[in-house]
Amino acid sequence: MEKIFVRNHMDSSQKRDPTLTRSTPISFLHLPRPVRDDIYKRLLVLRHPIYIFQEPNSPVESFAPDRSLQWLALLHTNRQIYTESSAALYGMNQFHLEDITPLQANLLRSFLDCIGPMNAALLSHLCVNFPVAERINGQAQKVELRTDSLQSVRLYQDKCTKLSTLETVVHYKNSSLFREPDAFLRDALSLIDERLRAIPSLHKIIVRFVDFNGIPTASAKEFMRELGWIVVPRNGIQS
Structure with missing residues (x-):
């Protein structure tokens, strides 16, 4: 394992002993846990999303802009570091699933299977298709x-x-609901809210519109706000 070198703070009498002035190697795991957690956050928590995708007949892949292919090497150091650092990686990042077709459910399942149940249980922020x-x-x-x-x-x-x-x-592939009459739209949005609120840990529902052809209407936005959702139209201004 790589060592982190920490220079000792010594008084003037100690500095005269050359055997005490050399840097002392310590194991990363000897650092206090709060210090290690801070390092994990600095290395693994990104300002931008991590994009998840899957080519046909291929394993799940991820893309993190501005990160090298080796940016997750820390996780492979040993089992303890993997467990500790996973809390930062999966619990503090945003994961965006890059599939706008009904097959996104398969991508979600593959992603959760790939990272395993312990890491899936750490996820706090997912970006997915709006339910149909x-x-x-x-x-x-x-x-x-x-x-x-x-x-x-x-x-x-x-x-x-x-x-x-x-x-x-x-x-454009899942926006047809927002072109339905208001009565049906309200019923559908109420159902979606009921299904999502059945997720015990869920506190925030965000609806982001990238189809701008007349949606959402003022009445649709008002009803989504009544449901407690955060609405982000194409101009990016939350309401």
């Missing part, structure tokens, strides 16, 4: 989450037990 709600068997007044959205919500409930912030993105 649709009429049940074409019945105008009955609405339910689409299968992939329901699967994702269940994964949040079962695996992400410390998830406190869920950031959702409305784009």
Whole structure:
């Protein structure tokens, strides 16, 4: 293991002894835990999101802008450092899933399987597709989450037990709900809120719009605010 060298603070009499003036190597794990935690935060907590993606028939990959390919090397030092540093990496970063299709549920499952249940339980901030709600068997007044959205919500409930912030993105492939009549929209948004509020740890729901074709309407924004959601239109100004 690499050593961290700390120079001793000595009085003038000690400095005359050449055997005491040399730097003393200490193990990283001999540092106090708060000091180690601060180092983990400085090295592993980013100002920008970590992007998660998966090519067909390939393992899950991540991309962290402005970071080298070796930026996670600290985690592979030993088991204790891995456990301690994982709390910072998974618990203090934002993870954005880069798939705007119904297959994002598969990406979420693959990501959670890849990092394992202990790390999945540390996640606090995820950015995902806005859930899709649709009429049940074409019945105008009955609405339910689409299968992939329901699967994702269940994964949040079962695996992400410390998830406190869920950031959702409305784009051209999942924005049709916001073009429905207000009555249906309110029913659908109420259902989505009910499903998401079933996640015990969840405190903040953010809805970010990247489809700007007339949505969200003023009435949609008002209702989302009533639900306690944070609405971020395309101009980036939260409301």
